[in-house]
Amino acid sequence: MKSETGFDPALYARFPTPGERPEGELEELERIWCAPRGWQLLTAVNNNYIGFFYVAAAFLFFLLAGILALVMRVQLALPLQGVLPQDTYNQFFTMHGTVMMFLFAVPMVEAIGVLLLPQMLAARDLPFPRLSAYAFWAYFVGGLCFFTSLFFGLAPDGGWFMYPPYTSITYSPGINADFWLLGIGFIEISAIAGAIEIVVGVLRTRAPGMTLDKMPIYAWAMLVFGVMIIIAFPSVILGTLLLELERAFNWPFFDPTRGGDALLWQHLFWFFGHPEVYIIFLPASGLVSMMVATMTRTPLVGHYLIVLAFLATGFISFGVWAHHMFTTGMPNLSIGFFSAASMAVSVPAGIQVFSWIATFAVGKPRYNVPTLFLLGGIVTFVIGGLTGVMVAMVPFDWQAHDSYFIVAHLHHVLIGGMVFPMFAAFYYWTPMTSSRALSEQLGKWAFWLMFTGMQVTFWPMHLVGLMGMPRRVYTYLPGREWEVINMISTVGAFTLAAGVLAFLIDVARNFRFTTDSDAGNVYGGGTLEWLPTGLYSTRSIPVVKSREPLWDDPKLAEDVEAGRYFLPGSATGLRETIITSPLRAEPQYLQIMPGPSAWPFLGAVFTAGFFILLTVQAYIPSFACGILAVICVLRWLWDTDRLVKEPDVDVGAGIRLPTYVTGPDSHGWWAMMILLIVVGMIFVMGVFSFFYLYGVQPRFWVAPADLWSLAMVLPAYGAASGLAWLARYMLAREATELWTPGVLFLCGAIALATGIGADLWSWIASGLRPDASGQGATVYALLGLEAMLAAIGLLMAGYISARNSRGMIVRPHNNSLDLCVLWVIYTAGQGALTAVLTRAVGG
Amino acid sequence: MRTWAFLLGGLVIWAVHFFTLYIMASVFLTPPLARTLTMLITLACLGAIAFLAFKARRIEIETATDSWVRAVALLGMGVGGVAIVWQALPALLV
Numbered sequence: 037m038k039s040e041t042g043f044d045p046a047l048y049a050r051f052p053t054p055g056e057r058p059e060g061e062l063e064e065l066e067r068i069w070c071a072p073r074g075w076q077l078l079t080a081v082n083n084n085y086i087g088f089f090y091v092a093a094a095f096l097f098f099l100l101a102g103i104l105a106l107v108m109r110v111q112l113a114l115p116l117q118g119v120l121p122q123d124t125y126n127q128f129f130t131m132h133g134t135v136m137m138f139l140f141a142v143p144m145v146e147a148i149g150v151l152l153l154p155q156m157l158a159a160r161d162l163p164f165p166r167l168s169a170y171a172f173w174a175y176f177v178g179g180l181c182f183f184t185s186l187f188f189g190l191a192p193d194g195g196w197f198m199y200p201p202y203t204s205i206t207y208s209p210g211i212n213a214d215f216w217l218l219g220i221g222f223i224e225i226s227a228i229a230g231a232i233e234i235v236v237g238v239l240r241t242r243a244p245g246m247t248l249d250k251m252p253i254y255a256w257a258m259l260v261f262g263v264m265i266i267i268a269f270p271s272v273i274l275g276t277l278l279l280e281l282e283r284a285f286n287w288p289f290f291d292p293t294r295g296g297d298a299l300l301w302q303h304l305f306w307f308f309g310h311p312e313v314y315i316i317f318l319p320a321s322g323l324v325s326m327m328v329a330t331m332t333r334t335p336l337v338g339h340y341l342i343v344l345a346f347l348a349t350g351f352i353s354f355g356v357w358a359h360h361m362f363t364t365g366m367p368n369l370s371i372g373f374f375s376a377a378s379m380a381v382s383v384p385a386g387i388q389v390f391s392w393i394a395t396f397a398v399g400k401p402r403y404n405v406p407t408l409f410l411l412g413g414i415v416t417f418v419i420g421g422l423t424g425v426m427v428a429m430v431p432f433d434w435q436a437h438d439s440y441f442i443v444a445h446l447h448h449v450l451i452g453g454m455v456f457p458m459f460a461a462f463y464y465w466t467p468m469t470s471s472r473a474l475s476e477q478l479g480k481w482a483f484w485l486m487f488t489g490m491q492v493t494f495w496p497m498h499l500v501g502l503m504g505m506p507r508r509v510y511t512y513l514p515g516r517e518w519e520v521i522n523m524i525s526t527v528g529a530f531t532l533a534a535g536v537l538a539f540l541i542d543v544a545r546n547f548r549f550t551t552d553s554d555a556g557n558v559y560g561g562g563t564l565e566w567l568p569t570g571l572y573s574t575r576s577i578p579v580v581k582s583r584e585p586l587w588d589d590p591k592l593a594e595d596v597e598a599g600r601y602f603l604p605g606s607a608t609g610l611r612e613t614i615i616t617s618p619l620r621a622e623p624q625y626l627q628i629m630p631g632p633s634a635w636p637f638l639g640a641v642f643t644a645g646f647f648i649l650l651t652v653q654a655y656i657p658s659f660a661c662g663i664l665a666v667i668c669v670l671r672w673l674w675d676t677d678r679l680v681k682e683p684d685v686d687v688g689a690g691i692r693l694p695t696y697v698t699g700p701d702s703h704g705w706w707a708m709m710i711l712l713i714v715v716g717m718i719f720v721m722g723v724f725s726f727f728y729l730y731g732v733q734p735r736f737w738v739a740p741a742d743l744w745s746l747a748m749v750l751p752a753y754g755a756a757s758g759l760a761w762l763a764r765y766m767l768a769r770e771a772t773e774l775w776t777p778g779v780l781f782l783c784g785a786i787a788l789a790t791g792i793g794a795d796l797w798s799w800i801a802s803g804l805r806p807d808a809s810g811q812g813a814t815v816y817a818l819l820g821l822e823a824m825l826a827a828i829g830l831l832m833a834g835y836i837s838a839r840n841s842r843g844m845i846v847r848p849h850n851n852s853l854d855l856c857v858l859w860v861i862y863t864a865g866q867g868a869l870t871a872v873l874t875r876a877v878g879g
Numbered sequence: 880m881r882t883w884a885f886l887l888g889g890l891v892i893w894a895v896h897f898f899t900l901y902i903m904a905s906v907f908l909t910p911p912l913a914r915t916l917t918m919l920i921t922l923a924c925l926g927a928i929a930f931l932a933f934k935a936r937r938i939e940i941e942t943a944t945d946s947w948v949r950a951v952a953l954l955g956m957g958v959g960g961v962a963i964v965w966q967a968l969p970a971l972l973v
Contacts, residue, residue, distance in 0.1 A: 038941040249947035340947060344954050351890040352962065355897040369904040369913055372969025377897065380962050619882055620944060731905065 332399025
C-alpha cells in the first residue's frame with residue numbers, strides 16, 4: 037500500500053492487540069497526567085484545563101460586551117435620552133464592537149478548538165501545550181486590563197475599526213486610542229500563538245490512519261481558520277504599530293499633508309477585518325457540520341464539498357477587503373473586481389448551507405436544543421448572507437453604507453453564523469466536560485428567547501437604516517419616525533438577554549466540570565472525542581478507518597479503553613504523544629511533551645504588563661516587564677528540546693518509533709515555518725504600505741539612500757545566512773573539535789546586526805528623517821522591523837551559547853539550533869530585500 | 880508539498896489572478912489598457928488551470944485518499960476557473 041513516510045500501513049492490522057495490558061500501566065499514565073490542585077491551576081498546561089479556562093473567559097467577555105449593548109439600547113430606545121453622554125456612548129460602542137470581535141469571537145472559536153481538537157484527533161494534547169497556556173493567560177490578563185479602561189473613562193472611542201485621522205493624535209489626544217492600539221495588537225499576538233498551535237496540531241497530531249479524507253470536518257475548518265489567522269492578522273498588527281508610531285513619534289503614515297494617506301489604514305485594517313468574519317464563521321461552520329450529522333443520525337451530505345467550500349472561503353475572503361471602502365473613491369475597475377469577489381464569496385457559504393439542509397432532509401433529525409440552535413443559526417445566517425450580497429452591489433452599498441442596515445446585516449451574519457452555533461455546541465459538547473448534561477427544558481427557553489430577541493432586535497434595524505438612521509449616533513431627534521422602531525429593537529435586545537440569562541441559570545444548575553467522569557456520548561456522536569477520556573485524552577490512540585469511527589466500529593471504545601491500540605501507557609515515563617505525517621497520518625515519532633510550568637503564566641503576565649504599562653506611559657516599569665517576559669519565555673523553552681535515554685521505543689504491537697527527530701519531520705520545524713510566514717506577512721504588508729504611499733503621494737518622495745551602501749549591507753546579510761548555515765552544517769560533522777556551534781551562530785547574528793546597522797546608517801546619512809514624510813516613515817518602519825528581527829537573532833545567539841555550554845546542543849542534529857538557523861537565514865533574506873526595495877523608488 | 884499544491888492549485892491560481900488584477904487596475908488606470916491586460920491575464924490563468932486539470936487526469940490513484948484528493952482538487956480547479964471568469968467580467972462591463 038502507498039506510504040508517505042516509509043511506514044507500512046499493513047502494520048495497522050496488528051490492532052487491536054489481543055490480551056490484557058500489564059498491571060500498573062494505567063495508574064502510571066494517570067500519575068504522569070495528574071490533575072493540578074489549588075494554586076497549581078496557574079501552572080496547568082493540559083488542554084482540558086486551558087481549553088475550559090479559555091471558553092469561560094471568552095464567554096465572560098461576551099457577557100460584558102452584551103451588557104454594554106443593553107445600555108446602548110436603553111439610550112437609543114427613545115429620542116434625546118440622557119442615559120449615556122456622547123463621549124461615554126462613543127466608548128461603549130467602540131468597546132462593544134472591539135470586545136465582541138477581539139476578546140469574544142476569535143478567542144472563543146480558538147478556545148473551543150483547544151478544548152475539542154486533541155480529543156477529536158485522539159492526541160494526548162496539542163503539540164505546544166505551554167504555548168496554549170501562554171496564549172490564554174496573555175489574552176485573559178490583557179483583556180481584563182483592556183476592559184477596565186472603561187471604568188476610568190480611558191476606553192477607546194474611535195469605533196472598532198479606529199479610522200484615522202479621527203484616531204490621530206490631533207483629534208484623539210488622550211491615551212484612549214493607545215489602549216486600543218497596544219491592547220489589541222497584543223491580543224492578536226495571543227491569537228496567532230493559538231493559530232500556530234492549532235495548525236500544527238491538526239496536521240501533525242492526528243490519530244494514525246486519519247488521512248485527509250477521514251479527518252473530521254471540524255478539524256478541516258480549524259485548519260483553514262488557523263491559516264487564515266496567520267495570513268490576515270499580521271496586517272492589523274502592522275497597522276496598529278504604524279498608527280501608534282504616528283501617534284507617539286509623529287511618523288506621518290496616515291497624514292496626507294506629509295505624504296501619508298488615511299486610506300492606507302483602511303486597506304491594512306480590512307485586509308484583516310473582512311477575513312476576520314470568516315475566521316469567526318468557519319470554525320462555527322465546522323461545529324455545525326459535526327452536530328448536524330449527529331442530530332440527523334446520518335453522515336454529512338457532501339463532506340468533500342464542504343471541505344472545498346472551506347478552502348474556497350479561505351482564498352476568496354482575502355479578495356473582498358475593499359468592499360468596506362466602496363465610498364472612498366477607489367478606481368471604478370477596482371471597485372468592480374471587489375464587488376465581483378464579494379458576491380462570489382457567498383457561493384461557498386451557500387454550499388455549506390445546502391449541505392446542512394440536505395443532511396437534515398435525508399436524516400432523521402431530533403428536535404432537541406442543539407438542533408434548535410442549529411436551525412435558528414442557519415435561518416439567521418442566511419438572512420445576513422442575503423443582505424451581504426445586497427451590500428456587495430456598489431450602488432446599494434452607497435445608500436446603505438454607515439447606516440443601521442449594516443448593523444442589522446453584520447449582527448445577522450455573526451449571531452447566526454457564530455453565536456447560535458456556539459450555544460448549540462455548548463449543549464452538544466457539555467457532556468464531554470461535565471458530569472451532567474445541560475437541561476433540555478431550560479435550553480428550549482434559552483433558544484426561543486434568544487431567537488425571538490435576535491429577530492425582534494435586528495430586523496427593524498434594516499428598516500430604520502433604510503429610513504436614514506446612521507450608525508454610531510448616541511441619540512436622535514424626535515419626529516423622524518425612528519422612535520417606535522428603536523423601541524422595538526430595545527425590547528428585542530432585552531428578550532435576547534433573557535435567553536442568555538436562562539442559559540446561565542442552566543449552567544449554574546447543571547454544569548459540573550470534570551476531566552474523567554463526564555456524562556458521556558448522550559447525543560450519539562460518531563467521532564473520537566466521544567471515546568472515554570482522562571487528562572491523558574484516550575487511554576490508547578486508535579487506528580482510524582472511517583470518518584465516524586464510533587458508528588462504524590461499536591467495539592472501538594472498549595478496545596481503546598482497554599489499551600489495545602497505540603501508546604497504551606507511557607513509553608518513556610514522561611508526557612508524550614504520537615506525531616503523524618500531514619497527509620496520511622502515518623506515525624513518525626514520539627513527541628516528549630512538556631509538563632505543567634509557572635513560566636508560561638508568568639511570561640504572559642509580564643507580557644501583558646509590558647503593553648499595558650506602555651499605554652499609560654510608565655516606561656521604566658514597562659521595559660522591566662518586557663525583560664522579565666523574555667526571561668520567562670526563554671526559561672520555559674529551556675525544557676522543551678530534550679533527549680531521553682531511549683532513542684526509540686515500542687508504541688504498541690511491537691511498532692517502534694524514534695523519540696527525537698529534526699528538520700521538516702519535527703513539529704518544531706513546522707511551527708517555526710509558520711512563525712516565519714507570520715513575520716513575512718508583516719513584511720509584505722509593510723512593503724505594500726511603502727509602494728502604496730509612493731503611488732498616491734509621489735511628490736513627497738526624495739532620492740533614496742546611496743546605492744553604493746548596498747555594497748556593505750548585502751555582503752553582511754550574505755555572511756549572516758552563510759555563517760548560520762555553516763553552524764548547522766558543522767554540527768553534523770561529529771569529528772570536528774575546532775569550533776563550537778554557538779560561536780559560528782553568534783558570528784552569524786553579529787553579521788545580521790552589522791547588515792541592519794549599515795543600512796540604517798546609510799539612510800541617516802541620506803538626510804531622510806522618519807517624521808519628514810510618508811517615505812521616511814515607511815522606510816524607517818521597515819528598518820525597525822528588520823532591527824527587531826536581528827535583535828531576536830542576537831538573543832537566540834545567547835540562548836544557543838548557553839545551551840551549548842551545558843552540552844544541550846547535541847550532535848549530529850539539534851532542533852534548537854535548526855530553528856534559530858532558520859530564523860537568521862530568513863532575517864538576512866528579509867534584510868536584503870528591505871535594502872533593495874527601499875532604494876527602488878524615490879523622487 | 881506536491882499534494883498540497885495540487886489540492887489547492889485551482890484556488891491558488893484564482894488568488895494570483897485576483898491580486899494581479901488588483902495591482903494592474905491600481906497601476907494602469909486607463910480602461911482600454913487595463914481591459915486588455917485583464918483579458919490576457921485571465922486567459923493565462925485559465926490556461927494554467929486547464930494544464931493542472933490535464934495533469935490531474937494522469938495521476939495514479941492507489942488509495943481512497945488519492946481519489947478524494949483528486950476529486951477535491953478537480954472541483955477546486957472548476958470553482959477557480961468559474962471564479963476567474965466571473966472576476967474578469969467587470970473589466971468588460973464597467
